[in-house]
């Protein structure tokens with residue numbers, strides 16, 4: 521029996537066209553025929569997954585979809601290295617070869633890589649088809665599946681080609697996390713604690729107090745952590761869909777994190793690991809600037825250590841290398857690096873007033 525635990529909404533009703541959508545969170549949802557058939561309402565389906573997730577979950581999903589008008593399955597090679605225009609071409613070729621129409625629904629079954637690519641392919645297909653996110657990593661469940669950012673990498677950098685295209689629905693089946701490799705799961709926790717830091721002091725405290733239950737992937741703790749994270753992301757996206765204001769707060773720790781990834785060469789550290797070290801630096805910088813209680817820095821370090829996330833960048837990340845890498849980040853505005861800092865626990869601001877000395881101080885600390 522499926523167990524639907526939470527339904528949240530991304531409220532985009534104020535825009536010209538109402539593109540609001542639900543996020544369903546529960547257990548046993550992927551294999552539930554009623555849930556899946558309600559989603560597609562008899563339309564054709566282009567199911568996109570990767571070669572690690574597909575063998576685990578696409579059979580159950582396809583069975584639950586039943587006799588949809590037409591089903592095309594595209595299985596991509598797993599991993600960030602395959603997040604490119606070649607994969608988009610592959611998805612579109614398959615959809616066109618099977619003569620799907622614009623009313624067909626694309627389904628992304630996998631982590632953030634599959635989600636970003638499926639959404640982008642759907643945005644391009646016949647000038648825009650619907651798509652549904654079925655995220656299977658913790659990172660994708662709390663972050664990438666919500667908010668409509670889709671796209672692929674380019675040799676010049678990550679996520680440089682893409683489109684805003686909101687999903688029709690996000691379906692989060694907590695059971696999929698049971699097969700997620702430990703390191704991937706832990707990396708996702710970095711994005712979870714980020715929401716507490718930038719928006720919700722009480723949630724931050726809850727995470728600190730429930731670290732063992734989270735590590736053990738206890739279903740009740742996971743359900744609460746994912747629901748609260750999605751609620752915060754949904755509220756931020758509803759307030760600023762296209763990142764002209766508060767949505768930038770979601771990049772807390774990411775300016776440093778992206779720079780670490782760039783210096784390391786993508787793939788050595790996972791994104792969440794780099795963000796975890798980046799958040800410690802950003803939190804420390806916030807305390808250094810006098811706004812944040814330094815106790816929060818210690819609590820974050822304690823959390824990271826308890827779950828197995830890094831608390832500082834690797835040794836080769838010198839202040840000089842970090843500054844150079846941050847200056848080439850795509851989010852640099854008019855030549856100025858913008859930092860997301862905390863004025864207090866649960867409140868973020870964007871600032872450019874950070875000196876090179878400040879950066880050196882938070883690396884060496």
Ligand SMILES: NC(=O)c1ccc[n+]([C@@H]2O[C@H](COP(=O)([O-])OP(=O)(O)OC[C@H]3O[C@@H](n4cnc5c(N)ncnc54)[C@H](O)[C@@H]3O)[C@@H](O)[C@H]2O)c1
Nearest residue numbers: 572573598599631632633656657659660664669696699700
């Ligand atoms: N669109 C956004 O707003 C947004 C936000 C954050 C990150 N992202 C993107 O997300 C991507 C990273 O996503 P990710 O961390 O989910 O990585 P991923 O999609 O590469 O998944 C990580 C690995 O876990 C495997 N996997 C996925 N689910 C599994 C499961 N349930 N059981 C076993 N194995 C499983 C995958 O096959 C893959 O090998 C990056 O490309 C990043 O740019 C997008």
